[in-house]
Amino acid sequence: MERLVIISNRVAEIGEKTQIGGLAVGIADALRRGEGLWVGWNGCVSSDDEYPAARRRDHKTVTTLTFSLTQEEHENYYLGFSNRVLWPSFHYRLDLIEFNEDFAQAYASVNRRFARIAFPELKKDDLIWVHDYHLIGVARELRKLGSNHKIGFFLHIPFPSAEIFSAVPRHEWLRNCLLEFDLIGFQTSRDLENFRFYLVENSDVEFISDDLIRASGRTIRIGAFPIGIDVAQFAEMAEKVDDAVELERMRRDVLGRIQMISADRLDYSKGLPDRTRAFLEFLNTYPEYRGCAEYLQIASPSREDVPAYTEIKAELEQLAGAVNGKYAEFNWSPVQYINRSIPRDKLACLFRASRIGLITPLRDGMNLVAKEYVAAQHPGDPGVLVLSKFAGAAEQLREALIVNPYDAGEIAAAMKRAATMPLQERRERHQRLLERIRRTDARWWQTTFLEALRKAPCGFSETIRDCPRMEDDAYTVAG
Structure with missing residues (x-):
């Protein structure tokens, strides 16, 4: 046998x-x-x-x-x-x-x-x-x-x-x-x-x-x-209510704010500093989003014994501090940076509560986080995926907003488009993406x-x- x-x-x-x-x-x-x-x-x-x-x-x-x-x-x-x-x-x-x-x-x-x-x-x-x-x-x-x-x-x-x-x-x-x-x-x-x-x-x-x-x-x-990925399993986790995540989502709704999210291992291939610079470019170029757009970057530790990883961690922390130092207000911080692993069920809820998923690696074999973000969305009011053309997932997820991860201006423009995308277009894009990740799970x-x-x-x-x-x-x- x-x-x-x-x-x-x-x-x-x-x-x-x-x-x-x-x-x-x-x-x-x-x-x-x-x-x-x-x-x-x-x-x-x-x-x-x-x-x-x-x-x-x-x-x-x-x-x-x-x-x-x-x-x-x-x-x-x-x-x-x-x-x-x-x-x-x-x-x-x-x-x-x-x-x-x-x-x-x-x-x-x-x-x-x-x-x-x-x-x-x-x-x-x-x-x-x-x-x-x-x-x-x-x-x-x-x-x-x-x-x-x-x-x-x-x-x-x-x-x-x-x-x-x-x-x-x-x-x-x-x-x-x-x-x-x-x-x-x-x-x-x-x-x-x-x-x-x-x-x-x-x-x-x-x-x-x-x-x-x-x-x-x-x-x-x-x-x-x-x-x-196991689409049904991840969607099921996203549907469960996490009190802390739900309370924060309701706060943003009341204040008219939107959340962008990224979740990666802390690795130089993921383009984390480039993405943070792109978010800074977004705030510089579109001042109307100052005070209402929030970027949550989750970067779980990885290979901390390799010098290149120590350097990328220091660079990312410095950039996050620089963006907050320039634009933060007493009741709003543009960048929230978490350098620890988040339980997968909580991550699913965070994806569902985020209007924009920023997945912009400089190079990636597939990037299952992009597929998890799609699986986590509410079909009636889905978020928008902004995806690097150098992620393997870009070959399949063509309805995402595909960007050059080295071009901060292009990513910033995609953030703006995602933030203003009409509900019907968001639904149509999400439906096609969801069908594809279900078919090739x-x-x-x-x-x-x-x-x-x-x-x-x-x-x-x-x-x-x-x-x-x-x-x-x-x-x-x-x-």
Whole structure:
């Protein structure tokens, strides 16, 4: 009987009904609906260089297998190669890349460790689904151990242009690792085209059709599979009354004020300072909104050990203070800045109470917050979504007001248009957006990807091209 095996950097709590994060939202439900195994890091860092045995937990028909990282692995694999090399480069920030050989070696070694922990647990008919940029090398390591399972890979973040990816340290090794999967999935057609063009320019891969390529004797399926959300669940949370949120909404109604909202991880890819500058431009250009437009920015902490994140936090706090210092009155602050995580049910209520959703990342794989904002709206009086053209969601959410996140004047103009948009137009736009996110929800994403994986050709590569400096076969796992 087929079993789904998920391998990802982190493992979510299977028992939780509401997950936070695109990966958790997207796959926890898929596992709960049938027999499955989820393998990944437990988020803990061991105090020494020992490798504690993986911990097994059973959740009805689903088993999780989690383990700790050593301090060195956390520093070099996670904070290093994953988040100081791959994350910035895939988000078009080559200027932020910090590379050294220890990062590369640790990334290869930890990918090998994931594979060695998972491999003894595999059954003959398992379907393996590997997630995201942390684990590009896992299929390669599983093949070395003798796995001939169908293995799919899904990239949750953008795949950059050919020029950018070819500048990534060890990009040839990463390419060869990707070509050991049977299915390679991306968020958008733009990401898929970027990957195709990179292969044309930097490999001898044969293109059989739009979705099939041939490399080293193996046929690999490629495709775009935009991730979705559980629309009904999020809408249900938004409909529940939160007394504090409702009281604040009523206050704004009485005073004739409107609220704009953004909710992001504190990350340089999200365009938070640019958005704050755009709100300042809005107040400068449209003085009639001084005293009545409020911007709520929720920025949950993220990767605080990486210097670039400390810098963006300081910049955002300075900008928020500058806007308030210029325009705040004794009974009105234009910017409300929250640097902590907000419970998902409360966030849904805040979205519903906000006239404008500002989702303007500089680059994003999908951005599920944009879809959550749409799901949270009251159909009779919906808010307006202002969305960056560089968010993956822009390919689907065409009825949003699409903007260039680098152009403060364009964003400010979109804020003005959203604030004055007639009710009928807001309803029509929202209805079309809602229909689309319902049609391509989280379950559609799961089903579409896994069906493509089942249909993908499956073959074991006879020769695996090595990048010697990224390999260390002496690496062993205790236990």
